[in-house]
Amino acid sequence: MSRVTIALVALAGILAGGLGYATLVPPAPHTDNVAVQAMIDDAISAYDTKRSAAVAAAPAQDVAAITPEAINAQIESFLMNDPKILQRMSVALDSTLRAEEREQATVAIASMxxxxxxxxxxxxxxxxxxxxxxxxxxxxxxxxxxxxxxxxxxxxxxxxxxxxxxxxxxxxxxxxxxxxxxxxxxxxxxxxxxxxxxxxxxxxxxxxxxxxxxxxxxxxxxxxxxxxxxxxxxxxxxxxxxxxxxxxxxxxxxxxxxxxxxxxxxxxxxxxxxxxxxxxxxxxxxxxxx
Known part of the structure; x- marks a missing residue:
């Protein structure tokens, strides 16, 4: 499965909402394109960790046989076996971003x-x-x-x-x-x-x-x-x-x-x-x- 396909899967798991707010410049959403890419990278990284362990234990000839098509299929299988991982990643990412925003606000408020x-x-x-x-x-x-x-x-x-x-x-x-x-x-x-x-x-x-x-x-x-x-x-x-x-x-x-x-x-x-x-x-x- 291509990274574009993974991105579409990730986007399907993201929930968005808003409050009454009159603005000339809309505030940046909590989950933007960069954040989505980070979610995709985290999912692939989790797969790569398991794959690396398997590769370390496998004979050299088996490693050479791994192709991009095989990797994509395994990534797809990994995500389909636990599709809620994207939702959990989205929640964790949102929580992390909110914590960072609070920290930045604390510093900015103190300065003003x-x-x-x-x-x-x-x-x-x-x-x-x-x-x-x-x-x-x-x-x-x-x-x-x-x-x-x-x-x-x-x-x-x-x-x-x-x-x-x-x-x-x-x-x-x-x-x-x-x-x-x-x-x-x-x-x-x-x-x-x-x-x-x-x-x-x-x-x-x-x-x-x-x-x-x-x-x-x-x-x-x-x-x-x-x-x-x-x-x-x-x-x-x-x-x-x-x-x-x-x-x-x-x-x-x-x-x-x-x-x-x-x-x-x-x-x-x-x-x-x-x-x-x-x-x-x-x-x-x-x-x-x-």
């Missing part, structure tokens, strides 16, 4: 610690001195972010020890950038940012500058002054910091959460978020060994 958790321009809601911090990167025109808003609202209401950092990450449109600029100014003002945040995510249609200014005006802020200040360097710096963090952590879509040493892409739902928060309190990490 201050910018992620202590940036003076960021918005903090909930308990500013909470024992667990949840960071969300969002875009006001992200439908998945909109659907995840009730989850965050529930967590804030039920968990008095939760600190939430909201990172403006406008990646979907120019209108998103304008809305984010207004939002940064609202965050700097003496205003109820969470009410503004909810107003934008519960508005109809595309969220743009006018929608954001109207929501800010409802809080008593001057839309004229806000529009004049949208181009301030401090506003640009706050948004640019989010882009820099996203680049360092390979964040390519919204919503994306950070908790502990884990970067979590997609709207994973309130139960998953609760579990990560509980784990942080239990073992100091988002994923406990037990």
């Amino acid at each position: 610690q201050e910018a992620i958790f202590n940036d003076p321009g960021q918005i903090v809601v909930g308990n500013p001195d909470g024992d667990v911090t949840l960071v969300e990167f969002f875009d006001y025109n992200c439908g998945y972010c909109r659907s995840a808003l009730p989850d965050l609202a529930t967590l804030l209401a039920e968990d008095p020890g939760l600190r939430v950092i909201l990172k403006e990450f406008p990646i979907l449109s120019n209108e998103s950038i304008d809305a984010a600029r207004v939002a940064v100014l609202v965050g700097e003002a003496d205003a109820d940012y969470w009410s503004f945040h909810e107003a934008l995510f519960t508005s109809r249609g595309k969220v743009d500058k006018q929608v954001a200014l109207a929501a800010a005006a409802d809080l008593g802020l001057s839309p004229v002054s806000l529009e004049l200040d949208m181009g301030k360097d401090s506003v640009s710096k706050t948004i640019q910091t989010s882009y820099e963090i996203a680049k360092a952590l390979n964040i390519t879509g919204t919503p994306t959460y950070i908790i502990g040493n884990e970067v979590i892409p997609g709207a994973i739902g309130i139960e998953e978020l609760r579990e990560r928060i509980a784990n942080m309190r239990a073992c100091g990490q988002s994923l406990c060994d037990s």
